[in-house]
Amino acid sequence: MRGTWGAEREWSRGERALTAAKLMLGWVALLWLLEVADVASGHALDGFGIVPRTPSELVDVVPASFIHFGFAHVAANSVPLLALGFLAALGGIRRFAAVCALIIVADGLGVWLISPSGTNTAGASGLIFGLFGFLLITGFVERRPLGVLVGLLVAAIWGGTMLAGLAPTQSGISWQGHLVGLAAGVAAAFVLRRRAAGPALRTGGGL
Numbered sequence: 001m002r003g004t005w006g007a008e009r010e011w012s013r014g015e016r017a018l019t020a021a022k023l024m025l026g027w028v029a030l031l032w033l034l035e036v037a038d039v040a041s042g043h044a045l046d047g048f049g050i051v052p053r054t055p056s057e058l059v060d061v062v063p064a065s066f067i068h069f070g071f072a073h074v075a076a077n078s079v080p081l082l083a084l085g086f087l088a089a090l091g092g093i094r095r096f097a098a099v100c101a102l103i104i105v106a107d108g109l110g111v112w113l114i115s116p117s118g119t120n121t122a123g124a125s126g127l128i129f130g131l132f133g134f135l136l137i138t139g140f141v142e143r144r145p146l147g148v149l150v151g152l153l154v155a156a157i158w159g160g161t162m163l164a165g166l167a168p169t170q171s172g173i174s175w176q177g178h179l180v181g182l183a184a185g186v187a188a189a190f191v192l193r194r195r196a197a198g199p200a201l202r203t204g205g206g207l
Contacts, residue, residue: 020089020096024082031081031124034066035074049122050108052115061108067122077124080158084131087150091138091194098192103130103184110180121174125165126181132162133185141189 038045048063068074089096107126115121135154139147164170165178 016090016092019093020086023089023093023096024085027085028078028082031066031068031074031078035068035071038067039071046120046122049120050111050115051120052112052117057112058109061112062104064108064111064122065104065124065127068124069122073123077128080128080161081124081131084128084135084154084158087135087154088131095192095194099131099134099185099188100127102188102191103127103134103181106130106184106187107177107181110184111174111177114180115174115176119174121177123174123177125174126177126184129162129165129178129181130185130188132158133182134189135185137186138189138193141193 034045045067046069048060048067049069050060050064051057068077085096085100088099104127107130111121111126132154136151139145139149139151162178162182165173166175166182168175
């Protein structure tokens with residue numbers, strides 16, 4: 001058997017990056033396919049958005065994150081979801097799934113509770129804000145230099161856009177969903193923080 005620990009480690013990182021990329025490309029492709037189906041059905045899928053404080057709408061808390069109101073809407077969310085999701089998924093797919101689940105459920109419930117009456121809220125932007133919040137602070141929470149660097153990079157690229165998305169003056173934008181998503185992402189960084197590595201030498205990096 002030939003090879004070194006360093007080569008094995010590099011291989012695992014490459015595999016993790018490839019898996020993260022495939023996952024997020026598939027996720028974004030699913031959003032586009034759903035919007036195509038929505039348009040073809042006369043926007044029947046728009047009913048999966050969240051109408052606040054209506055008990056029957058609680059079943060839409062999760063589906064709402066995958067539905068959009070037009071191709072411009074899904075296009076605006078595609079790049080940030082792809083990029084932020086990829087960075088978050090590099091930390092492990094199981095952990096990433098838990099982070100997304102926490103953000104989606106918390107954001108959906110928050111929208112249901114505090115959004116204005118008579119509105120219908122859907123889209124991946126709550127998850128995007130959550131992933132932004134998660135990536136922003138998880139390096140500090142876990143005291144990992146690389147994570148801190150990622151957080152600073154994310155803040156530099158998307159910080160201004162995220163702040164603008166929290167402004168309550170924008171019509172047609174659920175700043176409530178953005179705010180709750182951001183808070184949920186920050187909470188996920190604490191709730192799902194990784195334990196410090198033990199003294200034993202570890203190879204690989206299974207997802």
